Amino acid sequence: MCATVRNPHTPAGARILDTASALFYERGIRAVGVDLIADEAGTTKKTLYDRFGSKDELVAAYLARRAERWIAFLTDYLAEHAPEPGPQRVLAVMDALKERMSGQDRGCAFVNAFAELGGTDHPGNAVIREDKHYMRSLFIRLVGEAGIPDPAAVGAHAHLLYEGAIVARTAGGLEGAYDEARAAMARLLAA
Amino acid sequence: MCATVRNPHTPAGARILDTASALFYERGIRAVGVDLIADEAGTTKKTLYDRFGSKDELVAAYLARRAERWIAFLTDYLAEHAPEPGPQRVLAVMDALKERMSGQDRGCAFVNAFAELGGTDHPGNAVIREDKHYMRSLFIRLVGEAGIPDPAAVGAHAHLLYEGAIVARTAGGLEGAYDEARAAMARLLAA
DNA sequence: CTGCGAGTATACAGACCGGTATGGTTATGT
DNA sequence: ACATAACCATACCGGTCTGTATACTCGCAG
Structure with a gap:
């Protein structure tokens, strides 16, 4: 029963998803073939298709897990470094981002995926x-909890700085x- | 002589570049093959390779011309809508962007290209x-000409909003x- | 009139693509 | 004991990929 939905939570399935995630992020989605993924994961294409059904679903699993892990990292980071509401908690998101992205120069996985999948x-x-x-x-939410007026607008502005920073740092190679973005955010929150 | 550098400025060369540009932007670089480009341009792969040498060089030509045209559009827009230095001239960049991107929901061509080519x-x-x-x-430069203090920092902040806006609008689907970004920029310039 | 650049048309090479088929092995749980 | 899930190994399918080869036509400038 349940022929369409497979269970990828097996040892080989985990290896496949780990390998695929690294390769997709590093080289791009279309640049990585299923043969290579199976090879690098030390398994076979048969197992890959048994676990994930198709490359598209494997890609979706890659993106879903990446989002899940980033949110978990961010939540933990905020709880530890900025547990109290306030402007510092908003700025801590940028600290978390900086720490998370250190050593990763391929930008936002979701923006990159949009470049290849968008419009389909x-x-x-x-x-x-x-x-x-x-x-x-x-x-x-964080801006609102900080007691700053007009959180819908100011939060949106902070978000734009967050997205812009990733692009500028990676595609633009702008190291600072x-x-x-953190400084600009502080300026906006204080205005 | 000059075997490596071809001259793509011929009728068929122009058709190829036009067609390739539209397809690359709309569907992504790796998703579009040279056969399709030649077909849609009403010519042949032979001609494509005679004019551009390789797909990689055709891609580079696509990006170079896109940058060139955007800068020309932006320069004209600023000269017409905000000829005098000042904060309005900075904000006019966002107006130009909004006008330029209307109807184009595939984001920044350079960010998209980075997703596929980055790291190579x-x-x-x-x-x-x-x-x-x-x-x-x-x-x-525009921030400096507007007489705003610390143009290096404030200009950088404006730039981050600019980049973030494109990502948020396209990959994020956030229509406003x-x-x-324009409002945030105004706020930053006034602070 | 002749040489050349530009273009058309078609076929081919060699690799790689996503996906399927067949068949055998091992571990586990009933 | 027997089914089942997970896995490995290998071969194959039709299609597409970038890039090259061959051979022909046309217009133009020296």
Whole structure:
């Protein structure tokens, strides 16, 4: 029963998802074939298709897990470094981002995926939008909890700085982008 | 003589570049094959390779011309709508962006290209960085000419809002992103 | 009139793509 | 003891990928 939905939570399935995630992020989705993924994961294409059904669904699983892990990291980071509401808690999101992205120069996985999948009916597109909307509403919530007026607008502005920083740092190669975005955010919150 | 450098400025060469540009932007670089480009341009692969040498060089030509045209559009827009230095001239960049991107929901061509080419030695990568650096220094210059203190920092902040707006609007599907970025920019310039 | 650049048309090479088929092995739980 | 899930190994399918080869036509400038 349940022929369409597979269970990827097996040792080989985990290896496949780990390998695919690294390769997709590092080289791009279309640049990585299923043969390579199976090879690098020390398994076979048969197992890959038994676990995930198709490359598209594997891509969607990659994006979904990446979003899940980033949110978990961010939540933990905020709880530890900025547990109290206030402007510092908003700025701590940028600190978390900077720490998370250190050593990763391939930018935002969701923006990159959008570049390859956008405009199609690929199952990954829903995950991409979901991530952006989550970050947007997180900023709005944090700004509101900080007692800053007009949190919908100011939170949106903070979110734009967050997104812009990732692009500027990676595609633009501008090394100070995360610090700049944090400074701009502080300025906006104080205005 | 001059075997490596071809001259793409011929009728068929122009058709190929036009067709390739539209397809690359709309569907992504790796998703579009040279056969399709030649077909849609009403010519042959032979001619494509005679004019551009390789797909990689055609991609680089696509990016270079896109940057060139955007800068020309932006320069004209500023000269017409905000000829005098001042904060309004900085904000006019966002107006130009909004007008330019109306009807185009596939985001920044350079960010998209970075998603597919980043981390390689593809000739297009230089064009990508060049564009981001141009926009960065343009913002710094405009902010400086407006007489605003610390133009290096404030210009950088404006640039981050600019980049973030494109991502939020396209990958994130957030329709008000350009207006939000303009408002945030005004707020920053006034602070 | 002749040489050349530009273009058309078609076929091919060699690799890689996503996906399927067949068949055998091992571990586990009933 | 027997089914089942998970896995490995290998071969294959039709299609597409970038890039090259061959051979022809046309217009133009020296």
